[in-house]
Amino acid sequence: MTKAEAEIEKLGKKILNEIREGKNPSMEVPIRSLGTIRYDENKRCLVLEKKIAKRYFFNVSHIRKFVQTVAVAALSKELIEMGKTSHLRDVYYRLVRTIPGTNIDLVDDQSETDRCIEDLELMTGKLREELHINAKKSGSVVGNVVIKDQGDVIDWSALGSGGWSIPSNVENIEFKKVDADYVIYMEKESVWERLHEDRVWKKLNCIIMCSLGQTTRGIRRLLQRLNKEHGLPILVLVDFDPWGYYIYSVLKYGSINLAHLSEKLCVKNAKFLGITADDIERYNLKKHFIRLKDRDIKRIDELLNYPWFKGKKVWERQLNMMKKFKAKVEIQSLSSRGLTFISERYLPEKIKNEDWLD
């Protein structure tokens, strides 16, 4: 029996005992909220303070989540026993149904099961992957790297235009060869395709990696491993807008939901390569301004209040410029200077000058 399986059984037995003793069955769920996370100056990331909420079965506002969580635990135990893994989406599909003889659906949408899986991680102290639940493949990578994954040897530099698809669980990947000076991580697949087509990774001797929008756990873990185990600097390339800056922030300092995993996921010395307010001046990108909406402005103010941005002149300057412009600029706007401008001019120049923010 794996440790994760034992933890799930422990959880089940505790509930069972309470029922036998005539108590209201309960589970103790660590709380993740603005109130229980804090920025740890020494660790330089978000950490979760241990604070427990009791979830009861016989409580009108708890009962639904209670049953959902037990259902997810039962499913996870089954997966572990069978030696199979399931996708987050599959977990949702396995549980979505109407309770017989009622008009209640056990789950309404995937966010509910996702949330229960996180609760289960926290209660068992096991990672989602150890519970045999994965997220979808979420990004691509290319570079002079050779790895071993489930017995297969894979050369990241010889996988054609698609590159290697990053799985959600990178725990068991073995690095055979890492021949690169740094990693450029970007949020946009289209930019990654441009750079790959231009063979930037070869010319600059780096690894280029992308996700699709939000940085997933698999990517964060892979970046951290490359950084920690092979000493590669991580350079982040995102849009000049609050959401792009937020991606950088999560990557480096963690997020509220996954604060309990900060130590495993955060890349504490990640650098912000672009796009900066100064890039806009230097490369004359003002004509690509897209007006910010009110909620974007609100988001900037929220960022300005993050403990790692607050009082840091470098960051305050960037965010205040954004507010002043009342506009954002997307990475793709660089291609207005020529399709390969980003590969041949922007990136080499920035990297040569070490023109990044920290």
Added chain:
Amino acid sequence: MTRRVAEELAKKQREISVAEFFEKNRHLLGFDNPTKALLTVVKEAVDNSLDACEEAGILPDILVSIKDLGEDRFRVVVQDNGPGIVKEQIPKIFGKLLYGSKFGVGKQSRGQQGIGISAAVLYAQLTTGKPAVIYSRTSPDRPVRLFHLRIDTGKNEPVIVKEEETDRFVREHGIRIELELLGKYVRRRQSVDEYVKETAVVNPHARLKYRAPDGKEFVFERTADQLPVRPKPIKPHPYGVELGVLERMARFTSARSVSSFLTGEFCRVGKGAAEEICRLAGIKPSSKPQELDHDQLTRLWKSMQKVKLMKPPLNCLSPIGEDLLIKGIKKEFGPEFVVAVSRPPSVYRGNPFQIECAMGYGGDIKTEEAVIMRFANKVPLLYQASACAMTKAIQKINWSSYGISQQSGMPTGPLVIAVHMASVWIPYTSESKEAIANYPEIIKEIKLAVQECARKVGAYIRGKKRLMEKAMRKSLFEKYIPELAEFLSLITGEDKNKIKSGLENYLRGVESDEGGSGDRKTGEENSE
């Protein structure tokens, strides 16, 4: 005994004033249209019957029958078991306007002006040309008198078309009146049906039998066999008397001096107060009241309002009473919850009055908007709701604080509200007695009565809601129990039926010790 009452009543009956005016102003008396006319005729006859029975100490047993004769003609028959009327008085009571015993007597009764029934006779005569047919019997050993009467509208005098003895009247004593008139019969609101039903609600001591024009027969049986407390007559209080009434009183009084007129014909006026009034008016206390001219009377009336006097005695009122109101609402509406409140008597402009309210909720009441019934001296008021003090008072209340929602001021839901005002002198907004005038003292009392009922109904609704929520909570738990049992069984290997019965036992335990730990507030996390 009833004969004696009838004779006593006869003594008080006297000529009041002239009439032809009303022929041209029938709307003032409630005959504006055929629908309302039919209702008014029934109402005047029934009100008189109820008053007469109560006066004579008889439990009323009243028959109302309306026959559709075609071409908008109806024959209305109202028959009671009251004391009857001596034959000498019959022509004047039914055939002369403003003749009666009730006007200015200072006693709570349904009729107060002495025009109602004779106006009905006049209306019938004007629309169909048929005389009124009246049977009267004052005791079982007396013959039944039958009259066919018309009114000479020029002179305001009765014309006897026919008078005879007959044996066609079956009751031992009482009156039967038959009128043929043009009218229109409707159902539901503002109908005769509604009037009879509402009358039954506030007169549970009366038995009412009603035959509608469509042949349907309704019997409202008696639920109380005690007559209401008999109202005591009181003399008018100086604050409440109108100048016109004062003039008439002064002319007809037998008092020899203004001073004795004031102390003798009004309540709460002692010798000192009478002299004070005269002094303020500049009238000698010894002058003869019959000889005062209009100016002097006006001064006298004004000074009467200025002197400080005690409130009138309050024992002159005959409320319906909380018990009977509750009985009445229960019987006619079948609510699941009913409450009634009788306020202590109060005074407006020298007139004692008392407000009562009854409220029924749920059960057989299925309305979306509250049904509001207004009563004045036990008579239903069916018209001019929006002008009435009762409606205004109800609209002024913030119903949401009783868990009842409000739409354009009126409460909604399965609710029946009955408001009753008892008074020696009901301040109607017009002669047709349809709405109560908006005196602040009256509105305040109505509000207090209605609010007290609403509070109790609100508490009941809240209790009911709590029970429903409890049941819903229980059924929610029950729905999830098999699910938890199944998943927990998968994790632990324990038999799922055992888990199920364990959970069901817990639920039963919580149920029996009320509330339980089920809803304890905990620090369950919110989403980010």
